[in-house]
Amino acid sequence: MAAKNFDLIVIGAGPGGYVAAIRAAQLGMNVACVEREHLGGICLNWGCIPTKALLRSAEVYHLMHRAGEFGLKADGVSFDLDAVVKRSRGVAKQLSGGIGHLFKKNKVTSIMGEAKLAGNGKVIVKKDGGTEELSAKNIVLATGARARELPGLEADGDLxxxxxxxxxxxxxxxxxxxxxxxxxxxxxxxxxxxxxxxxxxxxxxxxxxxxxxxxxxxxxxxxxxxxxxxxxxxxxxxxxxxxxxxxxxxxxxxxxxxxxxxxxxxxxxGIVGNIEGLGLEELGVKVDRTHVVTDEFCRTGVEGLYAIGDIAGAPWLAHKASHEGVMVAELIAGKHAHPVKPESIAGCTYCQPQVASVGLTEAKAKEQGYEINVGRFPFIGNGKAIALGEPEGMIKTIFDKKTGELLGAHMVGAEVTELIQGYVVGRQLETTEEDLMNTVFPHPTLSEMMHESVLDAYGRALHF
CATH class of the missing domain: 3.50.50.60 (FAD/NAD(P)-binding domain)
Incomplete structure (x- = not known):
């Protein structure tokens, strides 16, 4: 059986793998992406996306109960759990199908099956109809992770x-x-x-x-x-x-x-990396607590083998995986690639109220020896938050006293998962407190609180 030759083989089609495959194809590579279960991986099918669909239903339900506060009437408010779940699955299906379309558009060869590394740039794929051999100079592992199961607390799907x-x-x-x-x-x-x-x-x-x-x-x-x-x-x-x-x-x-x-x-x-059955031991790939050990460029130490996303360790976030996928594709293509810095990656939690953060916490900043200025601003001091009926929340910013560098930003409240990106961009552009103070934020918006929190770090808050 002659091996099918590619420039790059990506194992796993989650937010790390499918993005790596698409970017590599855009850079002129002949790419195969092997996936054993669903295009889009956990994120699109069982994680980020369907949970947000469920949480949106809960949010609307919660608001319906509050109708009276807004001068509205909603009687006999109830929910149909099956319909809520059906909507969530529909959203996931729509996006998963979209990846198949993106693969076609970018001429990525999509292969459904279970992949195993066979040394010398070779990958054996176990499919329904037997096995297929692929070969490539470069291979990216993007097999993700799964739920950690503790002894005695194992899931049974019922209780x-x-x-x-x-x-x-x-x-x-x-x-x-x-x-x-x-x-x-x-x-x-x-x-x-x-x-x-x-x-x-x-x-x-x-x-x-x-x-x-x-x-x-x-x-x-x-x-x-x-x-x-x-x-x-x-x-x-x-x-x-x-x-x-x-x-x-x-x-x-x-x-x-x-x-x-x-x-x-x-x-x-917590989660554990999907490292089993890949043939890592035989190749001498270093694994630490179910995660593949890599350098800042996601290189495993084995020539031509990279690991990205959850399998490569924390932070276990889809957007981190995607950016690593792009970085690795560009590195392989000989471009000037920038490593993904974990401290510049925002974390978002979509509970009620939402929570979002980037960079160092106050405790971590002090631990690392920084002298800091800390600013806070509460939602109750913001006109838009009050008009929305969402006065519970706060924004906290942490600056290096010496340089004015934004070390960290932390938020809790309505829509903070959207707001955090302002500070993420600020950190990427190496913004100082002065730049942020001189930025004109639109009124009335929740984003004005970001400005006020910065002002507060320097004793200059205007509205509280």
Missing amino acids: VWTYKHALMPVRMPKKLLVIGSGAIGIEFASFYNTLGADTTVVEVMDRVLPVEDAEISAFAKKQFVKQGMTIMEKAMVKQLDRGKGKVTAHIETNGKVQTQEFDTVISAV
């Missing part, structure tokens, strides 16, 4: 769910336990809580959303509790006893174990 089960629920949970309060855990907690589930979140760290700035975490927690959630921090689920239609959770806090009954548990305790 205990992963994010996949939570996206296509077999029922509406009445009493829900969410294990883990990172982005995935808190988004599902927010969704089901808004639809009326009695929701408890257990977090092993000392606060919810532990990667966020402590002040933002505390603000978000206050809002979650106000919405009826029970938040248990510095807590650990030690054991789940599964019965008929119920789970008894053994939860340890302060050295004491208490038991509580739930009808549904969602486990969101």
Whole structure:
């Protein structure tokens, strides 16, 4: 069997892989992209996109209940969970189909099957009708990650769910336990809580959303509790006893174990890289805690082999994977490629209220020895936020006292996942506090708070 020759083979068609394949094709390469399950990977099919569709339904439902505040009437407000899920799946399907179209347009060869590295630039693809051999000088691993399963807390799809089960629920949970309060855990907690589930979140760290700035975490927690959630921090689920239609959770806090009954548990305790069955060991690829070790240019140390996205480690974000895909394609094409800096990548969580951040937290900035100026501005001081009926939130900015460099920005409140990009661009352009102060922000907008937060860092806030 003669191997089909390509300039580049990409393994995995998620937001890292499909973008790498398209960019490489744009640069004149003959590219194959191998995918074992769905074009678009977890992000489009089981992650970012369908969860946002679900959360949008919950947001509209929440607003319908608030109709009276806006001088409107909405009686007998209810929801149809099956219809909510159907819409979410439709959105995912539309985008996944779009990738097939983009591959055709860019002349990327799309191959459905399971790939394994066979040394010397060779890839064996296991397909329904047998195997196919491909070869290329360059190979990009973009196989992503999956939910971490802890012993005794494994998902069964009935009582205990992963994010996949939570996206296509077999029922509406009445009493829900969410294990883990990172982005995935808190988004599902927010969704089901808004639809009326009695929701408890257990977090092993000392606060919810532990990667966020402590002040933002505390603000978000206050809002979650106000919405009826029970938040248990510095807590650990030690054991789940599964019965008929119920789970008894053994939860340890302060050295004491208490038991509580739930009808549904969602486990969101992190992810592990999809490294199995790829032939990495045989090639001597270095792996650390289920993630492929790479340099800043995503090179694995094996000639012509790169790893991007979730398989290459944190931050586990689709936009990081996509940018790494572009960078690697440009590097292979001999262009001047810039490494993706993790500290310049924004994180967004689409709970209610939304949370978004970029750069260093206040604690990290101090830890790294910076003298800092910190500015804050609350949503309650912003005309647009009040007009929207969204007065709960804040924006926090952190500057280097010596140079005026924007070290970090942290937000909680309505639409902050859209606002954060202003600070991301600012950091990319190496903006100082003076540049931001001299920028004219349009009125009335939520973005004016970004300006005010900068002014506040220098004792110059005008509206609070």
